[in-house]
Amino acid sequence: MTERLQLYSYWRSSAAYRVRIGLNLKGLSYDTVPVHLVRDGGEQHQPAFRNANPQGLVPVxxxxxxxxxxxxxxxxxxxxxxxxxxxLPFDARDRARVRALAQAVACEVHPLNNLRVLQHLERVLEVDAEGRDAWVRHWVxxxxxxxxxxLVDHPSTGRFCEGESPGLADCCLVPQVYNARRFKVDMAPYPTIERIEQACLALPAFDAARPENQPDAPAAGT
Amino acid sequence: MTERLQLYSYWRSSAAYRVRIGLNLKGLSYDTVPVHLVRDGGEQHQPAFRNANPQGLVPVxxxxxxxxxxxxxxxxxxxxxxxxxxxLPFDARDRARVRALAQAVACEVHPLNNLRVLQHLERVLEVDAEGRDAWVRHWVxxxxxxxxxxLVDHPSTGRFCEGESPGLADCCLVPQVYNARRFKVDMAPYPTIERIEQACLALPAFDAARPENQPDAPAAGT
Structure with missing residues (x-):
């Protein structure tokens, strides 16, 4: 388990952001291999990357x-x-709750709003930018x-999605909130989500994983 | 762990189908609580069910x-x-492969093609039936x-997605193939998927989980 870890990542990909948080929470160091999802039609579609992942998706x-x-x-x-x-918590039932919260992002929100789906809406269904953004906000x-x-009023919810330690659900939730803000979702109806997001971002593991802190992020102001 | 299991299910839901297979593979008996996803605007949206799952989704x-x-x-x-x-296999790396195959269905294909998304395409984006079916086939x-x-040529692929025993990836793949056939996806380019599907369906655990074998399935010919 001592071999070096390499993460194929894109700074703004929320799926890659999840894994960056997980690596940081585990205290694992890794090398970032940037995959630019937009430039030149998307590096994820090029044969070099498709060999690593036939899905053409980051992270790997x-x-x-x-x-x-x-x-x-x-x-x-x-x-x-x-x-x-x-x-993940110790008890199997609690683990199932955490995984369900994580999957509520990973299986219900994010898949509908990732880059390839938005490109398909625009290019195939000829949805305009306004319609595309409304689609994103609807599913968020x-x-x-x-x-x-x-989360609200659930006895297991604490400072984080489950209790007082950050875990798998937080790894998914924080990147999804980042994405929601990008598309100007009104967060007012989700005070518990927002409170947990803020608690997470106060931790170095989450802060270091932020899109703007990645080596492939554009310099501020560009 | 001896309390009775209750599965809120809809015969044709491929997410519920996954769990039915898993329960059967584990040899667990359970009671089916049918939730009709279409009748009366969808029982999953009614308060009784939303209390069990605020997501308004089966299975629960x-x-x-x-x-x-x-x-x-x-x-x-x-x-x-x-x-x-x-x-899941014993080795952590093999487990990750099985989970990745499972998630390739659960996070990339199914979320784009489930009922609520198709309804949204029709009702909000005014996509016609032909466009809706083309959308489904595209993501499948x-x-x-x-x-x-x-799967193809991978040394771990066996009679099933991983080796000679059915597992988590098969639980996801078989319902997705059922869904693909429903939307008339040409399966010819996917011989390995089809071979594994057939091996699975030959097992009683998969056969009993088929949509048409559920208590809430319409009688044949209706």
Missing amino acids: LKHGSRTFRQSMAILEYLEDAWPSPSL DEGFRAIEAM | LKHGSRTFRQSMAILEYLEDAWPSPSL DEGFRAIEAM
């Missing part, structure tokens, strides 16, 4: 001779391979309404 | 006093609570191309 994690795809599978791999500090609102309801 | 699993949401989190819960027979083809590439 390389560890020794093995290649790992899908952010949620990668986070579970980090948990399996480096159990401490844990991203649908998802956040449910997540807020699952 | 009840076990004793606890409620579990999100099919992938439920399957991981089954694995945690009833470890044998396992749906995108996903299946990648999954086929991840």
Whole structure:
């Protein structure tokens, strides 16, 4: 487990952002291999990257001779391979709650709003920029309404999604809020989500993972 | 762990189908609580169901006093609570491969093609039935191309997605193929997926989970 970790990442990809948080929470150092999702038609579609991931999606994690795809599978791999500090609670029922919150982002919100879907809406369905942004906000609102309801007043909700330690659900929620703000979603109806986001971003592991703190982020003001 | 399991399910929901397979592979008996996703505007939107799941989505699993949401989190819960027979291989790296295949369905294909998204395309974006079906096929083809590439010629691929025992990836793949056939996706480019689907459906655990074998399925010929 001592081989160097390489993360194929794009600064603004929220799936890559999840994994960056997970790596940082585990205290694992890694090299970033930037994959520019927009330039030259998208480096993720080029053969060099498709060999690493036939899905043409970031993130990809390389560890020794093995290649790992899908952010949620990668986070579970980090948990399996480096159990401490844990991203999941001890009790199986509590773990299921955390995974459900994580999947409420990863299976219900993000897949509808990622770059390839927005490009398809514009290029194939000829949806204009306004319609595209309304689409994004619709699915974020649908998802956040449910997540807020699952968090608020739940006895397991603490400073973070589950108790007093950041975990798998927080790894997913914070990047999704970043994405929501980018599309000008009104966060007022989601005070619990916003409170947890702020608690997370106060931690160095989350702060270092922010899009603007990545080596491939454009310089401020450009 | 001896309390009765209740699965809120809809016969044709592929997320519910995944969990039915998982329950059957674990040899767990359960009661089906049918939630009709179409009738009366969708029972999943009614307050009685929204209390169980604010997401308004099936499946939901009840076990004793606890409620579990999100099919992938439920399957991981089954694995945690009833470890044998396992749906995941022993080695962490192999587990990550299986989870990545599962998530390639659960995070990339299914979320774009489920009922609420198709309804949104029709009602909000005014896409006609032909455009809606083309949308479904586009995302299935995108996903299946990648999954086929991840399966074919991989040394871990066996009779099933991973080796000689059915597991988490198969629980996701088989319902997605069912959905693909419903939308008349040409399966010819995906011979490995189709071969694995057939191997799965030959097993009683998969056969019993088929949509047409559910208590809420319409009678044949109706």
